[in-house]
Amino acid sequence: MNATGRDATVAASEQPWDAVIIGAGPAGSLAAHQLASRGLRTLLVERSAFPRDKVCGGCVGARAVEQLELLGLGHVARGQGGMPIAGLQICRGSRRLAVPLSGGVAISRRAFDAALVDAAVAAGAEFRPETLATVTPAVADPAAGFRQVALRTRGRDAAEIAARVVLAADGLGHSSLRQLPAFESRVAEHARIGLGTIAAASTKDYEPGTIYMAVGRTGYVGVVRVEHDRLNVAAAIDSRFLRQCGGPAAAIATILQQAERPVPAVESAAWQGTPPLTRHTEKLADWRLFVLGDAAGYVEPFTGEGIAWALTAAAAVTPLAEQACTAWEPRLVTRWHQRYGRLIRRRQRLCRMLTALLKHPWAASTAWAGLSMLPRLARPLVQHLERS
Numbered sequence: 001m002n003a004t005g006r007d008a009t010v011a012a013s014e015q016p017w018d019a020v021i022i023g024a025g026p027a028g029s030l031a032a033h034q035l036a037s038r039g040l041r042t043l044l045v046e047r048s049a050f051p052r053d054k055v056c057g058g059c060v061g062a063r064a065v066e067q068l069e070l071l072g073l074g075h076v077a078r079g080q081g082g083m084p085i086a087g088l089q090i091c092r093g094s095r096r097l098a099v100p101l102s103g104g105v106a107i108s109r110r111a112f113d114a115a116l117v118d119a120a121v122a123a124g125a126e127f128r129p130e131t132l133a134t135v136t137p138a139v140a141d142p143a144a145g146f147r148q149v150a151l152r153t154r155g156r157d158a159a160e161i162a163a164r165v166v167l168a169a170d171g172l173g174h175s176s177l178r179q180l181p182a183f184e185s186r187v188a189e190h191a192r193i194g195l196g197t198i199a200a201a202s203t204k205d206y207e208p209g210t211i212y213m214a215v216g217r218t219g220y221v222g223v224v225r226v227e228h229d230r231l232n233v234a235a236a237i238d239s240r241f242l243r244q245c246g247g248p249a250a251a252i253a254t255i256l257q258q259a260e261r262p263v264p265a266v267e268s269a270a271w272q273g274t275p276p277l278t279r280h281t282e283k284l285a286d287w288r289l290f291v292l293g294d295a296a297g298y299v300e301p302f303t304g305e306g307i308a309w310a311l312t313a314a315a316a317v318t319p320l321a322e323q324a325c326t327a328w329e330p331r332l333v334t335r336w337h338q339r340y341g342r343l344i345r346r347r348q349r350l351c352r353m354l355t356a357l358l359k360h361p362w363a364a365s366t367a368w369a370g371l372s373m374l375p376r377l378a379r380p381l382v383q384h385l386e387r388s
C-alpha cells in the first residue's frame with residue numbers, strides 16, 4: 001500500500017523478510033527506501049493510519065534537503081507544495097532577532113512523511129500501516145538467522161514474522177522495544193514535552209518563508225506557513241506550565257502573547273503531544289537489531305535538526321543492515337555505536353548546550369543581548385547548526 005492508501009497490496013505470504021523496519025518517520029522510510037533500492041525484501045511497518053500528522057516544527061532544514069537531493073529524493077521535500085524558508089525570526093518579549101536562511105523547506109509532516117513512504121514503496125518496499133510492531137527477545141540459538149517481530153495489524157490476527165535484520169525507527173517512546181529493557185532510554189530531568197497542531201492561516205502576520213520562534217521561560221513556540229496556506233504550530237514546553245494553563249491552546253497562546261506575536265486560531269484545533277523530549281538511549285544495537293532516529297535518543301528541537309539527524313542515521317545504517325542480511329557479525333553492534341556517536345551524538349551536543357542556556361534566564365538574556373548587538377554573529381551560528 002502507498003502512503004495515501006492507493007493501490008493497496010498486502011503480502012500474500014509471510015516468508016521471512018530480509019529487513020523489517022519499524023516506524024514510517026523520516027528515519028524508517030529512508031532506510032526502507034535505501035534497503036529496497038539495494039534489492040532487499042523490505043517491510044516497513046507503521047502503527048498509525050497514513051498519512052498522519054506528527055508533532056514537528058514543519059521545517060526540513062537545508063542539510064536534510066541536501067541529503068535527500070544527494071539520494072535523488074529532492075522532490076520529497078520540494079515537490080509537495082512546501083514553502084522555501086528564507087529566514088528565522090526569534091521573538092523574545094518585545095525584542096526580535098532576524099536571521100536569513102536558505103535551502104530549507106517548510107512542509108507539514110503529513111505531506112513530507114507520506115511522500116517519503118511513497119518513495120520507499122516505489123523502490124520496492126512493502127508498507128503496512130495501522131500495524132503495531134514489537135521486537136521479541138533474541139533467540140539464544142546463535143545459528144538462528146532471523147529475528148522475530150510480533151505484529152498487530154488492525155482488523156487482522158496477531159502474527160509473528162521473521163527478518164534477517166530489524167531496524168527500530170519508531171520515535172521517542174520506541175514502543176517496539178518494550179520487551180527489551182536494555183534499550184530503555186533515560187529521560188533528562190525537567191525534560192520538556194512537545195505539542196503541535198495545524199491551524200488555518202487566520203492572520204497575515206505570519207509571512208510565508210519565515211519561521212517565527214517565540215521564546216519564553218516556560219518553553220518556545222514555532223509557527224511557520226506550510227502548504228495549502230496553513231500554519232504549522234509546534235512547541236516544546238514545561239509540562240507543569242501546560243497543567244497550570246489548563247491545556248495546549250492556552251499554553252501556546254500565553255507564550256506567543258509574551259513574545260508579542262499574534263495567536264493563530266488554535267482554540268478548537270486538534271492537538272498532539274509527545275512524551276518528554278530530551279532523552280538518551282545507551283544501547284543502540286543488538287543481535288540483528290539496530291536503533292535509529294529519535295528512538296536512539298533526542299535533544300529538544302530548538303535548532304530544528306531532528307529530520308536531518310534521522311535521515312543521516314538512515315543513510316549510515318544502510319550498509320551495516322545490508323551486511324547483517326548477508327552474514328551477521330557481532331562487531332556490527334560496535335560499528336553502529338561508533339558511527340552513530342560520530343555522526344549524530346556529536347551534533348546533538350551543541351543543540352543540548354543551546355537549550356540548556358535558554359532555560360537559564362540570566363544566561364539567555366546575556367546571549368540574547370550579544371546576538372542582538374552583533375546580529376552578524378547569529379547567521380554563522382545558525383548556518384553551522386543547519387549544515388554541520
Ligand SMILES: Cc1cc2nc3c(=O)[nH]c(=O)nc-3n(C[C@H](O)[C@H](O)[C@H](O)COP(=O)(O)OP(=O)(O)OC[C@H]3O[C@@H](n4cnc5c(N)ncnc54)[C@H](O)[C@@H]3O)c2cc1C
Nearest residue numbers: 023025026027047057059133170171194293294301306307
Ligand atoms: C515540537 C517539535 C518540533 C520539531 N521541529 C522540527 C523541525 O522543525 N525540523 C526538524 O528537522 N525536526 C524537528 N523536530 C524533530 C523531528 O520531529 C524528529 O526528530 C523526527 O521526526 C525523527 O524522525 P524519526 O523517523 O526518528 O521518528 P518519527 O518521525 O517520530 O517516526 C516514528 C514513527 O514510528 C511509529 N511507531 C512508533 N511505535 C511504533 C510501533 N511499535 N510499531 C510501528 N510503528 C511505530 C510512529 O507512529 C511514527 O510514525 C521537532 C520535534 C518536536 C517534538
